[in-house]
Amino acid sequence: MILFNFLLYFIYIKHGIYSKNTIYCIKIDTLLHYVVFYMLDNNIAQLELPTYMGEKFEKLPDDLFIPPNALEICLETFSGPLDLLLYLIRKENINILDLDISKITDQYLEYIEMIDAFKFELAADYLVMAATLAEIKSRLMLPKDSFEDEEDDPRANLIKRLQEYQRFKTVSENIAIMPMVDRDIYVASAQHPELKIETKNELKISIDEVRDTIKEVLNRPNYKTNHLIDFEELSTQERIQILLKILSKRNIITFSKTLQKNEGKKGVVVTLLASLELAKDGYLELIQNKSSELFLKSKGI
Amino acid sequence: MDNNIINTIEAILLGAGRPVRMSEVRSILASDGLSVELSDIKKSLNALEERYVETSLEIKEVASGYRLQIKDRHSTSLSHLWNDKTPRSSKALMETISIIAYKQPVTRGDIEDIRGVTVSTKIIRSLLERNWIKLSGYREVPGRPALYVTTKDFLDDLNLKSISELPDLPDVSETNDIDLLSQVV
Numbered sequence: 001m002i003l004f005n006f007l008l009y010f011i012y013i014k015h016g017i018y019s020k021n022t023i024y025c026i027k028i029d030t031l032l033h034y035v036v037f038y039m040l041d042n043n044i045a046q047l048e049l050p051t052y053m054g055e056k057f058e059k060l061p062d063d064l065f066i067p068p069n070a071l072e073i074c075l076e077t078f079s080g081p082l083d084l085l086l087y088l089i090r091k092e093n094i095n096i097l098d099l100d101i102s103k104i105t106d107q108y109l110e111y112i113e114m115i116d117a118f119k120f121e122l123a124a125d126y127l128v129m130a131a132t133l134a135e136i137k138s139r140l141m142l143p144k145d146s147f148e149d150e151e152d153d154p155r156a157n158l159i160k161r162l163q164e165y166q167r168f169k170t171v172s173e174n175i176a177i178m179p180m181v182d183r184d185i186y187v188a189s190a191q192h193p194e195l196k197i198e199t200k201n202e203l204k205i206s207i208d209e210v211r212d213t214i215k216e217v218l219n220r221p222n223y224k225t226n227h228l229i230d231f232e233e234l235s236t237q238e239r240i241q242i243l244l245k246i247l248s249k250r251n252i253i254t255f256s257k258t259l260q261k262n263e264g265k266k267g268v269v270v271t272l273l274a275s276l277e278l279a280k281d282g283y284l285e286l287i288q289n290k291s292s293e294l295f296l297k298s299k300g301i
Numbered sequence: 302m303d304n305n306i307i308n309t310i311e312a313i314l315l316g317a318g319r320p321v322r323m324s325e326v327r328s329i330l331a332s333d334g335l336s337v338e339l340s341d342i343k344k345s346l347n348a349l350e351e352r353y354v355e356t357s358l359e360i361k362e363v364a365s366g367y368r369l370q371i372k373d374r375h376s377t378s379l380s381h382l383w384n385d386k387t388p389r390s391s392k393a394l395m396e397t398i399s400i401i402a403y404k405q406p407v408t409r410g411d412i413e414d415i416r417g418v419t420v421s422t423k424i425i426r427s428l429l430e431r432n433w434i435k436l437s438g439y440r441e442v443p444g445r446p447a448l449y450v451t452t453k454d455f456l457d458d459l460n461l462k463s464i465s466e467l468p469d470l471p472d473v474s475e476t477n478d479i480d481l482l483s484q485v486v
Contacts, residue, residue, distance in 0.1 A: 080418030129417065146370045172392075190318075
């Protein structure tokens, strides 16, 4: 838990304040610097104890709140173990040869112990790298002639991966600084002013249509009468005969014209039944086009 | 060039607010009863470009066509206007999209091999949401992993016409990595 403590110290020193439920915004580069410093030296005793309001703190306050993702931030500064390794190689030019394997392993295990609660996935990747490093180191420590006959330098694979990663890391950095839409470039657009066209609703009807319509409306049986069960005054059979008679004179007729006002709703039902019956037997055709009107058309039989 | 056509094309670009293909411009003009050749549309675009020299606008050809954009020297003023709601791209996200761009089509496994770290679903989802990458199929190996490729939107957003305009991938071992590494292990 040394690193964890280190982070506590860091946040403490850097900000000099502490409180519960404070989310610290740590500039990642600064944090990184301290983390690397820690990794190199591993000696927090060298860090000065923080002073707060002129007083030196001997120990960390009990209620110091560390945001749970603080460590995640720390690890995510590196996009992976290869990145961490490259960083250590390039920036600090450190010599891991001087570190003994158990120490590296200890450091990594500490890391994992801390982060597994937060992000186990991440820890696993770092663990693999730790194992790889340890393996390479152990093989290099073997007496020289014992691995001379091996084809590959144990480091070859790691070097290859680091190089390959380096290529994409470099290029991704180049791409990241390229002008990007909504960051460096803005697409120009203009909106059409709101149109105020009055839509004219002109009705195009002829006098004939008005007359026909009013006729139909006046002649329309009252659909809203109460329902009374009665003897069948109107027979479907009879209506069939009437319809046939009408159709023998006229080839086509609208349904409404075959109705009689005094027959009311029953008349409509009977006429409909009669026309359906006739249609079924093929004597007439029922046509309804876009208008709501139903036409009865004789089939001429 | 007919000024009316030039202005109509300008209006189309302004109204679209996205890249528009020349063929699309032609069909819009055609439905307006204007029959204009592609070469004339190109000429009109050039005329517009000249017209914009002295202004804050420019015409840019990107992967999905031509678009009207604000010259990048004004980006700082605009970022103040919009209060820095710039989409931030993490290091991991940029590495992932770079690997997809140069090695496409790739599986998540391919990306992991290079980056040495598990590719988080969050990154892939965020790239898919931005429409920077899309699924191009499945590799016919056990598990049939999904293959990803970059999209035209990615190029549009990077102000590019084609994938070949991306910066060159650095050569292996131009650097002295081996020397450096020998110090490590």
